[in-house]
Amino acid sequence: MDPAAPAPFPRVVISGRGFVGGAGTGYPALAAALRADRSAIRVVAGGPRVPALGAPADFVAEPWLAGLAAVEPELGARARRLLRNVPRPALLGVAAAHEAAREAGLGPDAPGTAGTGVIVAGSNLAQDWGFANAGAVLAGRSPNPRHAVVYADSHQVGAVSELLGWRGPGLTVGAAAASGHAALFQAWLWLRAGVVERCLVLGAATGFSPVEAEAFALLGAAAPAASVAELGGPFDRRHAGFVAGEAAAAVVLEVESAARARGTVPRGCLAGAALLLGARHGPEPDVDDEERAMRRALAAAGLAPGDLDLVSAHASGTPAGDRAECAALRRVFADALGRVRVNAPKDLTGHTFSSAGVVAVLACLAQMEGGFLHGHAHLAEPIDDQLRFVRRAELAATRAALVNGFGFGGFAAALVLTAP
Template sequence: MSKDRIVVTGMGLVTPLGCGVDAVWQRLLEGKSGIGINDRVDCSDLPAKIAGLVPDIRSDPSGIDIENVVSVRDRRKVDLFTVYALAAAEEALTQADWKPQDEQLRNRTGTIIATGIGGFPVITEAVHTLEQKGPRRLSPFVIPAFLANLAAGNVSIRYGFKGPIGTPVTACAAGLQAIGDAMRIIRSGEADVIVAGGTDACIDRLCIGGFSAARALSTRNDAPEQASRPFDRDRDGFVLGEGAGIVVLETLEHALARGATPLVEISGYGTSADAWHLTAGPEDGSGAARAVQACMAMAGASPDDIGYVNAHATSTHVGDRGEIAALRTVFGDAIGKLAISSTKSAIGHLLGAAGGVEAVFTALAIRTGMLPPTLNCDHPEDDFADLDFVPHEARSVDIRAALCNGFGFGGVNATVAMARLD
């Protein structure tokens, strides 16, 4: 496998803060929140009545225009997670200026788009239709609408990309694993360009009810914007969100040869398994630490090289503490100089899309020299007193390298390292 330098040449975002990299980044740095009352789903009998919903263009100029992404006729063929992936991929490919018409170039372009759950709302609605109206009323598009790989499939079909295609379904680490897998595939020589990232859209009654039954969701329903509180002693669970984050990856040599603008380097990737518990990592964060260490080893980075970590931190007690324990293992006494923030405080937890979205945020932090804040971090736990969580307000800092973490149910851990290109 080669050690070619892998760079990002395009980025696309669909989030609860809106759609489009520039608009979302501005709102994030301004300390805006995309979390509100869940008016899409009947939550009257559910404990959690809040969510991070992607806004519609009819209510927000930066919202998604679904009919512009998928025609009315084709809308019944795809679930929302695919719509979000198509929208984010279009933005990323446009920035990268990569929509090849040549067959050979299409053969060398891959599509690796992850999801945590896929078309879950289609499944629950189909069950309702089956039970209430019978099998003859089921749509012939039920199966292709909910299959997890159909976000990648639809992007591949739309642009004619015939290279490697895949869909990591590794819970909340999926988006980062898609980027890591893409990096490896390009270095193996199987593709020249890959569209990679994550997407999820499963804010429905069953999903909310299931996470609530696991006591994972915040029930701070009277103050939605204050509900996601990573690292704060008063946190009571995460807030369910939705969206997509997509990047275009290629080698630095390939990008420069075709006149593309490299935005940031993907310098390392590490992944590991906890082999510990279905839904929680070990208290010492040892599995997460192994992923971070493997990532930094690939990047050839020391703790002093890393200026920022976009933490997975979901706003759960076990998860937040395990991640900090992992970072203490890796960074030791140098952790006090490290800026750590959780952008989930502004958008909620996007499950399989989290890694893709947060990878874009991490790249933007390096490129702009602005660190996104951790909202609602009013009272960090006492043993976090030595840590810099970039509370409340964005900060201007010149950083050369950063990490992005993603950890998921089943004990899956992933970390991606990024570096500034001079």
């Protein structure tokens, strides 16, 4: 190739980050929790059929709204109108999206940015809200009068668009636990294809109802541990399923030249992405599919396995899921296995489902920026002695990271992040 020829696609950078979850409110709270290996997992419920452990967010809308109104009165009033009487995932989502937009210098007052796109990652986000409304109807009462408008996941797309004054393309994207990856993949394609110059990806919080909590437990996918001490986290010999976490996570993706033209600081680069199906609809992981997704993302980034410093693993926490991922990583990294480090934010944040991929991207950005690797709080005895898991937080430079994400339905996805 002619070295003087222009690159076929523009570089896609991340210029804004937002987080609301168990680690706290705000991306800095997530970064601080990761640096301290601080787990948000605690006992949240009890009962013979409902998982005892969870990692809920302590987020309350009112103080957040008051804080916003104090700094940006008009936006605060708009947010207050938008977020009255809506499902909880929308509260967390709009707060995370606002934080990411503001870091990127975007909002209704930023000239030339009204074409920003919005992609919300996740499907079936307001299950708990639907469950409560079903209860009302079964008891002979009316459903919530806003139900017809806000039960749909796409409500969050409109809410973010209205708050920030954006009129570009927007939609929701679902791929089960790989939804965050799917949304980032979609945004990456839009930016590379020139559809938009910038796009916010919101990994939405997943509001499980007691129905989903019981159903995952019934399947053996949710960790049955009754206390934190009994919990085996991802890749631990005692692993027996995931712990549900609550988090919304947002990033602004931007064509690098457009970001720099606005004077915005790139925080990282989304260098490669892949999303594949496995010709099967069920929950079973597949080593071949996971290997294919990782290799394809690396190829898209133009990197070899030996170029990577870190893998942020999908880390389902189920024995089958963890074993398959370890096997796929051994295949992909082969000779480079001794060089690359492996960790997973799910050990600390719980499994946040729709937002998991975006949370993992934020975790990688925090580690690149802070010069550290986060460890695990629930990993006592790893199931694999070839992979170099980060056991406790340590100082290390990360220039390139692979982020895995797999989902029920045969979804296998991977992203490659590089330092800005």
